[in-house]
Amino acid sequence: MNKKLDYVSASKLRLFLECPQKLYYKYVEGIEEEEKTVMIIGKAFHERILEGKNDEAFESLSKTYKSRIDEMQEALEREPLWKPGKLEKAEYEFDVKMKNGTTVKVIIDRLGEFNGENAIVELKSTGNLQRWDWWFAENSLQPYIYPYAYWLKTGKILPFYFVIVTFDPKPKCKFFRKQCTEDDFKLLEEQLTLLQNSIDTEMWAADPQERKCQECPYFRECPAARQKEYYSF
Ligand code: SF4
Numbered sequence: 001m002n003k004k005l006d007y008v009s010a011s012k013l014r015l016f017l018e019c020p021q022k023l024y025y026k027y028v029e030g031i032e033e034e035e036k037t038v039m040i041i042g043k044a045f046h047e048r049i050l051e052g053k054n055d056e057a058f059e060s061l062s063k064t065y066k067s068r069i070d071e072m073q074e075a076l077e078r079e080p081l082w083k084p085g086k087l088e089k090a091e092y093e094f095d096v097k098m099k100n101g102t103t104v105k106v107i108i109d110r111l112g113e114f115n116g117e118n119a120i121v122e123l124k125s126t127g128n129l130q131r132w133d134w135w136f137a138e139n140s141l142q143p144y145i146y147p148y149a150y151w152l153k154t155g156k157i158l159p160f161y162f163v164i165v166t167f168d169p170k171p172k173c174k175f176f177r178k179q180c181t182e183d184d185f186k187l188l189e190e191q192l193t194l195l196q197n198s199i200d201t202e203m204w205a206a207d208p209q210e211r212k213c214q215e216c217p218y219f220r221e222c223p224a225a226r227q228k229e230y231y232s233f
Contacts, residue, residue: 024204085113
C-alpha cells in the first residue's frame with residue numbers, strides 16, 4: 001500500500017468527505033496543491049508563535065506580509081483569552097489504533113492548561129473571517145479527531161480550542177471551543193471506517209458538484225468535472 005495511506009487523519013477525512021477523488025489525487029497520485037501566499041503566511045505565523053522563530057518560508061514573503069505577521073502576533077498577545085497556562089506538550093505527534101485496526105494520526109499544536117482547563121489547542125490563521133463558513137468547513141474535523149485520538153490513547157475526553165487569527169483587513173482573534181462526547185466519536189468512527197474501506201478497496205468515487213469542483217485544485221486532472229462541463233479547458 002502507498003505509504004501515505006498507512007494512516008487516516010483529519011485532512012484525509014476532510015478530502016474524502018468532500019470527494020474521494022480529491023483524496024486520490026493528493027495521496028495516490030501525489031499531486032500537491034499549489035502553495036498560496038495565504039498558506040505561507042499561516043505556516044510562518046504558526047512557527048513564530050509555537051516555536052518562537054521564523055520559518056524558512058518567512059524570508060520569501062514581501063515586507064508587507066512580514067509586518068502583517070508581526071501585527072498578528074501583537075493582536076494575539078493583546079487578546080485577554082490568550083493566556084496559555086502550563087504547557088504539557090507542543091506539536092505533539094502521535095498515532096493510535098481504532099478497534100478495527102485503522103491507524104489515526106494527529107499532530108496537536110498545544111496540549112496543556114488553557115483558559116483555566118486542560119485542553120487541546122490548535123492555532124490557526126486565515127485571511128478574512130467573513131469567510132468563516134468556508135474556513136470552518138475546511139477545518140471542522142480537527143475538533144473531533146484530535147480529542148478522539150487523545151481519548152483512544154488516554155481514556156480522557158479533553159475540550160478542544162481553535163485560536164484563530166485573521167490578517168485581512170486587520171489582525172483579529174477569534175476563539176472556538178468544542179467539547180466532544182462519546183456519541184460524537186461514534187459518528188466519527190463510522191466516517192473513518194468508510195475512509196478506511198475506500199483505502200483498502202482503492203475505490204475513489206468522484207463526487208462532482210458544481211461549486212465544489214470550481215474550487216477544487218484538481219479540476220484540471222479530473223475527467224468527472226470535465227464531463228459535467230463545470231470548466232471549459
Ligand atoms: S473536480 Fe470535482 S469531482 Fe473532481 S476531484 Fe475535484 S471535487 Fe472531485
